[in-house]
Amino acid sequence: MILWIMVLLYVLTGACFITYLFWRRRPVVLIARGLFLASIAIHILLTLSLTGPAYRIPLASPVQAANMMVLLASLVFIFFAFRKQTAVLGAFFLPVAGVVLGMIAPRLQAGEGALPAMFHAWYPLHTVSVVAGEALFAVAFVVSVVYLFHEDIIRKGHLHWSAASLPPLKLLDRILSACLGAGFVAITAGMLFGALWASSLGVDLSQIAMKISAGAAMWLVFAFSLHQRFAIRWSGRRTALITIAGFLLMIILFVGVNLAYPGAHGAGLTR
């Protein structure tokens, strides 16, 4: 029940931010912020309830990972929501967050996929780093979409209703850069922790080859994006396009690998 209340709150918050995008009135954004805070509060409580009696970080399955990713991304967006220039970014994130939570809600439960190896110290380091990195890439993806949308309006020159509330391109580019940088550091650390964890358990790498390949592919895309950005200043549109491509690849690989090779990720670790 509480799960569905949370999903409903996310959807309502999204609706409020969409309204604010078209109709910039202070009460609208105040209501949206209030609802967003309530959504996150319930989301945190719900995620804490998933830790189970052993108080383990609930990141033991793809569903729990998706839940945590939405929560962490929401924590970044609540920061934007309380800034005048970036408040409307919620209009682009929250409806998607609501849909994702709606899809995973029926399968979200405590103690899911609890594995003995989880007691190992590498577990929180690996999972939290990777999911935090993915959450930051999700934020970068949303910001990239907004960047391309706003840039298209600016190129055409007709600054219609929705453009008035969008953050300036330069600010969007700065946010994009920060999220990509921080996300890349987190995900690289997460992958290293994962490798050390697997190595400490003596896992046969062939068993988790698919996961490693998928992670490496995604890592290369974002590494390329950051390299181009810092080496030859591919700021703006090109970075936004690569970020969108990288994030979509990440989602495809996340869903694809987990569907095609269920358990491939954890199988080696439970050995």
Place this chain on the structure above:
Amino acid sequence: MNRLGCISINHRSAPVEVREKIVLSPQDFRGLCADGEEVYALTTCNRSEAYWTGLDEQALMQHLASLSGVSGEDIRGYCEIFRGEEAIRHLFMVASGLDSLIIGENQILGQVKDAYRQALAAGTTSTFLNKALHWTFRTAKRVRTETSIGRYPVSVASQAVELACHIFGDISASPVLVIGAGDMAGIAARRLKDRGAGDLCIINRTFSAACDLAEELGGKPRSFSTLREELLRCAIVITSTGSPAPIITRAMMDGVMKQRRNEPMIIIDIAVPRDVEPEAGKCYNCYLYDIDALESIVDKHVSFRQEETDKALAIVSAEVERFARWAGSLDAQATIRDLFSLMDEYIASEMGANSLEPRHAAIVEQKLRSSLKRYLHRVASYLKEHPTLTNIEQTRRIFQLDEDYQDRHKG
């Protein structure tokens, strides 16, 4: 309401040679406002208007003629005269930008407010015009917020500034390069300055002209030979020279953007023939707009504003109706009637709240009515003896007659 009148000499009714002679100030009318009369004077580049209550129209016309040096006969031909509801409608429309040369322009509201501040300082307005002007500000705000009439820029310069703000946000931190020192470049540069641009650099083939414009805007003049150097530094470029060939080429921009490490740049080319090769706009992170592109956008915005005008006029009409209702209540007899009607309502509400036996209820009601009547009689007598607008307005405010009146009518 009929006490209100307006004489307007505006862009429709008078040529600029006449308009420039008539500059009204509240000080000019102080002598006319000795005995409760009120005058509000408004002068902008497109209009000079006087709103009054309690004055003779002919006398005011003569006064205007003597102030402007235009003969009384002639000035009448240049005037639009509005009375009663039409006068308040005109004031609402002026403040909302609906009567402006460029529909929906938003500077006019500030000018109306400034003129009101001057009138207050000069003491030429009182109860009626004060209320009318506050109502005007509210109406103009409603028009601004409930319609999109002033949302989109309708001049090339404003559009250019808007585009720059959408790219850079705060333009105070973005260096601006103005190439050319002609009228168009000057207008755009002034608009950028108004919006907070701090670092302005002016380049012109004739260095002295660049110095003049730079001095006016508080910018820095540079010689034409430093063009490439300034392009490397500046994020916003406005160019309007009389050069027959482009002065900024694609090849030049390729090099500039490479050296700028693709830092975004907006170039507004308002010159004819164009100063910038169209191909230059294809450089990465370079946003190029020429005069045709800007004008076609501005045309769209103008037609959009016209579409919004109907919505704005509906708001103005609704507010005129409400104001007329308030003005109609500014009558001693009507106020006394409203006072006694309020008394009846209080008695009915008190009696309804107590479950007394019928014979006791009749006695209590009679006592209550006679006490309240005695009390209200003093107010009514005073209002009859001194039926000034101030007294009536204060009575209505103290007893909250307007709110109650409106609620009763809604019910």
